Structures are given as structure tokens and as C-alpha cells.
Amino acid sequence: MRVYHSVLKLRLLIGMQYRTAALAGVATQFFWGFIIIMVFQAFYEYAVTTPPISLKEIITYIWLQQAFLVFVTIWFRDNELFDLITSGNIAYELCRPCELYGFWYAKLLAQRLSSALLRCFPILIVAFFLPKPYDMTLPPSFIAFILFISSLILGLFLLVAVSMFMYISVFLTMSPTGSLLIFSVLGEFFAGLIIPVPLMPDWLQKIAYVLPFRWTADFPFRVYSGHIPQNEAIIGILIQLAYILCLVWLGRLALNNILKKVVVQGG
Template identity: 45%
Template structure:
């Protein structure tokens, strides 16, 4: 455990150095957030009663999504891991007295947390200061805030565990491009990144809410915005826990079999 904590600290500290990249990302996320909110506003002004979420909930959902994009975006991959697999540099990592799955998982979590720390505060400050109806709201009560924090931790774990499967698949495909594109497209759509899941057709939404993608950003953002009551939030958290355990277990088994057959080419 001490080795993983040391790795986490080093990776977290290193990722905090990229402040210029964070500033560029913040500007992009502000523009995207305002664009999304204004697009929804145009529809809500026509008939707000036709939508499954209140407009204030949608606004809060979008701002929280942008603030914590680094935690929830599936399409943010660790290029160092993919490069190590493709070039054979993974041989050096296999010499470490640490479990490779845990090593990569820990590194990914640290990197995402550091990036989220750099980007979230400026976005949240502005989101609370802009005039209504574009202003972000606080959660309904303290219970929702606690449930949101628990759900966010689990969502981060599910996202990283899902990405681990993409990394492991590279042992077999050698090129990660196809798997990355397919995984990102599925996750963006089914996790509520493009459109919150409540806006999906009823039959399709029921199925989508049972998939692992619904255990990503969908759950914490809907809890914080107040769209889910406490009972539904607790049920959602249990679903997140199920998918986290399932994906981690599947990843560890897949990693075990992949490493048994891995061959490093070259001298």
C-alpha cells in the first residue's frame, strides 16, 4: 500500500504542473457550458413543462459536468500506458514489485484528481456568479451533498475501471485507436454527457440506466442537481458499487490472462 501511495503522490504532484493546459481547458469548458445552457434555454422557453428536468436542474447539471470533466470523461486516456504497451516499455513496469492493474489504476485516479482540482474551482466560482437563469444552484440539502460526494467517488472508480479494460484490450489489438473511439462514443452518449438520461425515450432510458455508463457522471450530477430524491440516489449508489466491483474484477482477470501471454518484441 505504501508503494501505491507514493506513486499516487508523485503522479498527483506532476499533473499539477500543467497549469497552462488547465487554463486553456477552462476557457473551452466555459464556452461549451454556456453554449449548451443557451441551447436548452431556447427549448425551455417554448414549453418548459414538456421536459423531465427543471431548467435550473439542467443548468446545474451542465456546470457540474464541466467543472468535473476530468473526473468523468471516458475519452481522457493515459497515453503513457498505451505507449508502454505498444513499445514494449511495459517490461520495465513488470519488474516493479507492484500489481500492474493497481499501479495503472492508482496513476489514472491521481492524474484525474489533479486535473479536476486545477479546473473545477474557477468554473464553479463563475457558475455561481453569473446572472439567472444561467446561474448554478446548490444541492437541495446536506443529504444530497453527502450522497453526491459518495457517488462521485464511485463514478470516478467506474470510469477508471472501464478505461482499464480499454488499456488491457491493447495487449491483443496492438493499436488502441479503434477501441478508444468506440468506448468514447458509447460512454459519451449513454453516460449522459451529450444529453442527460432523463431526456431519453422511456423504454430506452430504463435499459440505459442499468448499464455501467449510467454509473458514471449520470448519477452524481443528477443527485447534486436535485433531480433524484434520496431514496433513488441510494439505489443508484448501490448500482454504482455493483458496476465498480464487476468492472474491477473483470479487469483484474483480463489483466492476468493478458500478462501470461504477453511477448515483448525487440532487443
């Protein structure tokens, strides 16, 4: 565990150096946040029936999505790992005196943490002081806030576990583009990043509730706004833990099996 902790700490410090890029990302995310909010405003204004989630909850949902974007999107990837796999330099990784799955997991976790820490606070602070109806609201209670933080962190662990399968699949396809496209499209849609899960048709909601993607974004964001009650939130956190344990176990098993068949050619 000391090795993985050291990797996490080192990568976190390296990632915190890119402050200018983070500020540029903050400006971009405010731009997209306002556009998405205005689209939903028009949708709610002309809605024939009452939507299952209020506009105010949607606005808070969107600002949380923009603030923690790198926590919840699969397309935030490490191109260095893709290059290692496709170029054959994976041989150097295999020489490390530690398990490759844990090493990569800690690295990917640190990259997302560092990027989120640089971006989330400016977005959240400004979002609270925006004029109505664009402002973000506080959670309904302190317990809801604690449940949100817990579910958000577990969602991050879960997303990294899911993204590991994307890198593992490149060993078979040797094409990062295809793996990235499939995982990104499915992950973003069923995580509620394009359409919040409560606004999906019933048959799509049933699919979203089975897949792990929804527990990385839709679930913690709706816990924050109080749309998901506290008792359901606690049950959801237990489900998140079960998904993490299952996916990490399957990911380690899949990577170890693939590494036994890896052939590195060249001088």
C-alpha cells in the same frame, strides 16, 4: 497498498504542476458550457410537452459536467500507457515489484484527480455568480450535497475501472484509436454527457440504466440537483459500489490472463 499510495501521491503532485493548461481548459469549458445551455434553452422554449427535468436542473447539470469533466469522460487518457503496450516497452512495467493493474489504476486515478482539482473550483465559483438564467444553484439540502460528493467520488473510481478495459483491449487490437473511439462514444452517450438520461427515449433509458456509464456522471449530477430523491440516491450508491467491485475483479482477471500471453520482441 503503500506502493499504490505512493504512486497516487507522486502522480497527483506531478499533475498539479500543469496550471497554465488547466486555466486554458477552464476558458474552453466555459465557452462550451454557455453554448450547450443556449441549445437547451431553445429546446425548452419550444418544447411541446413538459420535459421530465427542469431547465434549471439542466443548467446545474451542465456546469457540474464542465467542472468535473475529467471525472466523467473516458477520452481523458494516458497516451504513455498506450505507447508502452504498442511499442513493447510493457516489459519494463512487468519488472515492477507490484501488481500491474493496481499500479495503472492508481496512476490513472491521480491524473484525473489532479486535473479536476485545478479546474473545478474556478468553474464552480464563477458559475454561482453568473446572471440568471445561466447561474448554478445550490443543492436542496446538506444531505443531498453529501450524497453528491459520495456518488461523484465513487463515480470516479468506477470510470477508472471502466477505462482500464480500454487499455487492456489494446493488448489484443494493438490500436489505441479504435479502442478509444468505441469506449468514448458509448461512454459519453450513455453517461448522459451528450443528452441527459431523463431526456432520452424510454428504450434508450432502459439501456443506459443497465450499463455502468450512467453511474459515473448522470447519477451524481442529478443527486446534486435533487432530481433523484435521497432514498434512491442511497440505493444508487450501493449499485455504484457493486459495479466497482465487479469491474475491478473482472479487469484484474482479464489483465492477468492477457499478460500470460504477452510476447515482447526486439533487442
